Amino acid sequence: MKLQLPFWLYPLAFILGLLIGAAALRYTPDGRINLMLVWLVWAGLPFVGACISGLMMFRKQRAPWLLRFSGAQRWQLDSQSQLRLWLKLHQLWCLSALGVLAAFLTLLLFTDLAFGWSSTLLDDPAVIHKVTQMISVHWQAYWPSAVPDQALIEHTRFIRIAPTTEHAVNAGDWWPFLLASLVTYNLLPRILLILVCQLQLRHYSHRLSISSNQPVSASTETALADLRVQDLADWEGVEQLFWEINTSEGLTLGVDSWESDQQRWQALLKRKPSRLVWCIDLRRSPLAEMADRVKQASALGISQAIQVWDNSLESPIHAKDSWQLFARQHQLIWLEG
Numbered sequence: 001m002k003l004q005l006p007f008w009l010y011p012l013a014f015i016l017g018l019l020i021g022a023a024a025l026r027y028t029p030d031g032r033i034n035l036m037l038v039w040l041v042w043a044g045l046p047f048v049g050a051c052i053s054g055l056m057m058f059r060k061q062r063a064p065w066l067l068r069f070s071g072a073q074r075w076q077l078d079s080q081s082q083l084r085l086w087l088k089l090h091q092l093w094c095l096s097a098l099g100v101l102a103a104f105l106t107l108l109l110f111t112d113l114a115f116g117w118s119s120t121l122l123d124d125p126a127v128i129h130k131v132t133q134m135i136s137v138h139w140q141a142y143w144p145s146a147v148p149d150q151a152l153i154e155h156t157r158f159i160r161i162a163p164t165t166e167h168a169v170n171a172g173d174w175w176p177f178l179l180a181s182l183v184t185y186n187l188l189p190r191i192l193l194i195l196v197c198q199l200q201l202r203h204y205s206h207r208l209s210i211s212s213n214q215p216v217s218a219s220t221e222t223a224l225a226d227l228r229v230q231d232l233a234d235w236e237g238v239e240q241l242f243w244e245i246n247t248s249e250g251l252t253l254g255v256d257s258w259e260s261d262q263q264r265w266q267a268l269l270k271r272k273p274s275r276l277v278w279c280i281d282l283r284r285s286p287l288a289e290m291a292d293r294v295k296q297a298s299a300l301g302i303s304q305a306i307q308v309w310d311n312s313l314e315s316p317i318h319a320k321d322s323w324q325l326f327a328r329q330h331q332l333i334w335l336e337g
Helices: 009-024 035-057 065-069 079-110 125-138 150-155 168-213 218-225 258-271 288-299 319-329
Strands: 229-231 240-243 251-253 275-280 303-308 333-336
Touching: 009 035, 009 079, 035 079, 035 168, 079 168, 125 150, 125 168, 150 168, 251 258, 258 288, 275 288, 288 303, 303 319, 319 333
Parallel strands: 229 333, 240 251, 240 275, 275 303, 303 333
Antiparallel strands: none
16 A cells, blocks of 8 residues: 555645744734744744654554554554655655745745743743753854844843833844744754654665565575465455455455545455455565454454465566465465466
């Protein structure tokens, strides 16, 4: 099955970022933009989300949270497929961050942005100065103008009960700090995670290419020797299930969307046939999703077999050995004839 997101999600992520950026820069009725809220939405929460995503990427879990939320807990993805899902998630997030950045730069150019900070708990300008110094530690050496000084913090403090416009000319000087925060704490962490995903996927592909070129080991030969083989005629008339084969001759899985596959699979399990034949294409590789469905059917007492659908198609030399090893591991019958 192809793990592919609809194309329209990518422009939608960028548009969502534009809306978030424009909404965060709306003036309050008091005439100032809430600086602390803007930083929280643009940099603070995204950075926390990036840290959690980075930890969950390499955490062994039953299934990704997106699948558990959709009610697909029984579908187990392998590590490579999970990395592809994470890669697409980080790409969508980067597009939304770019949308926020585009909205910010546009409003910065064509409007007069005035920022003010206020907090019920943090009301001491000295404390705010220490916090901004900690946040700006990554760029203060090469972009000192993006580090707020004590004077800017004191002049832009906004007290709702007694607003003042004496130093309103300084209210726009917060934009370098916000721009640096947006890039450093929102955009760059996701770019880093994208690079990590791509490196890991390249590593998996490299290991797969090496293993595919290795000769079959003695243990593999022993496993293949124990393979249960039966004549295809003994399974004539048994319901067939085509795995990653685009045909109209029977039930097909691994070609359409996951939602369609899941509906057809659940309908088949409700019928609970006594026997089931998996028709495979030797040019494809066994996947964890197929293994999970085989286990579900075995748990219901369904006898299962594997049949090569078209032997005339050219396939790698090791392909048949890989599928027979898969059949041996999951106690499937190999059909010949």
